Amino acid sequence: MIKFGIIGTNWITDSFIEGALHAEDFALTAVYSRTEEKAAAFAQKYGVETTFTDLEEMAKSDVIDAVYIASPNSLHAEQAMLLMKHKKHVLCEKPLASDSAEVKAMIETAKENNVLLMEALKTTLLPNFKVIQENIHKIGVVRRFVANYCQYSSRYDAYKAGTVLNAFNPTFSNGSIMDIGIYCIYPLVVLFGKPTAIKANGYILESGVDGEGSIVLSYPEMEAVVMFSKITDSSMPSEIQGEDGTILIDKINPIEKVEIHYRKGVVEDVSLQQKHSMYYEVEEFINLIQAGKYESTINSYANSIATAEIIEEARKQMGVVFG
Structure with missing residues (x-):
């Protein structure tokens, strides 16, 4: 134990x-x-x-x-x-x-x-994320990754009423990219590595954190677009677009349904049933300890560093400063 x-x-x-x-x-x-x-x-x-x-x-x-x-x-x-x-x-x-x-x-x-x-970061350890990794070859050369996670915060009403709780307080290093956007960025890094360039925009609340934002990330043969928000909801799915088809992901957190929409019109449901998402x-953590290993190959040090660097650069471009 x-x-x-x-x-x-x-x-x-x-x-x-x-x-x-x-x-x-x-x-x-x-x-x-x-x-x-x-x-x-x-x-x-x-x-x-x-x-x-x-x-x-x-x-x-x-x-x-x-x-x-x-x-x-x-x-x-x-x-x-x-x-x-x-x-x-x-x-x-x-x-x-x-x-x-x-x-x-x-x-x-x-x-x-x-x-x-x-x-x-639970997304990358889910069986349905592994399904994406195992099936991504079926859609041919990947040209675009689109991840969307917009969820109206239960604490936003309090913020609008004048009470700044932790979720919207830069003192605690919060904001939509830190709390929500990371669910879009980390899987991108695991799948495709670190981008060559990023361009970020966002709406900054009076408290100093981003209420919502978006990032375009450049890769040699593709681009990625991620959208995140704590002040709006969205029901739009996420997807990975390839030359031969598209992987449609119901939601990036947690991933519950994964379909491949082939260019010729065939749809393949590759989803798996999952236990509790956490x-x-x-x-993974317990298995690593028991095996005497000190780093996950999935949520690895390199992936965590790359994700942190992307978020840091995006915050800089948006004008979000913690203190």
Whole structure:
């Protein structure tokens, strides 16, 4: 069994645990929160006996082997590096950190301490993403990748009423590209690598973060277009266009339906049934630990760095500055 501690007691942590409980070798053994009340309430919900309000005490504890970090984005790097220096494996929510310099520092810390660090970007570990990888040859030479993820934030109404919650606060390294756009960018990097150039535009809210945006990314033989928003909804699918056909993806997060629309009119449904969408990142993480490996070949260091660099450049072009 791999003994997990968790940092963060929000809805994403509940979803993570729901998915993780499908993994045979997952055991939740500790909960961290800044307040004892929140830690105790969350721990009680899952029958966990150990709680922490001091992160260094958690890092030193032998109650845990690994930690899932779901704190605000701006805290990821500091928390992860502290834990890794105490030989704890880290599964860190996307985005891995505020910028590429922090991502590289986290990776160096992982290497120095011989521990596993992995970005918890679930899309690329889903069976239906593997289906895309296995079938992409069927559409011939790829000429365009279009990814769309626009989801009206449950916190946007509060923002419009004058309350700036974490989701729209640059202090916590948030905004639509960090929280939503990354789901479009990371799969692109895994499939096609780092682009040769990007052009980004976005709508910047008064708080200083991007409410929505889009990026055009150039490759030698193709281009990619990604669209993301936390202030509008969209029901438009994503797709990969090839000279012989198009792979139609119902939604980029999570991918539930994948169809190949061949140029001659034939449609092939290649979708697979999946478990809870967050199960697969836990499975990958645990399998790596048990195999004595310190890096995922899918959510790899190179892919996390490239994604962070793309986001960083896009933010620079849009005028989004964290502080």
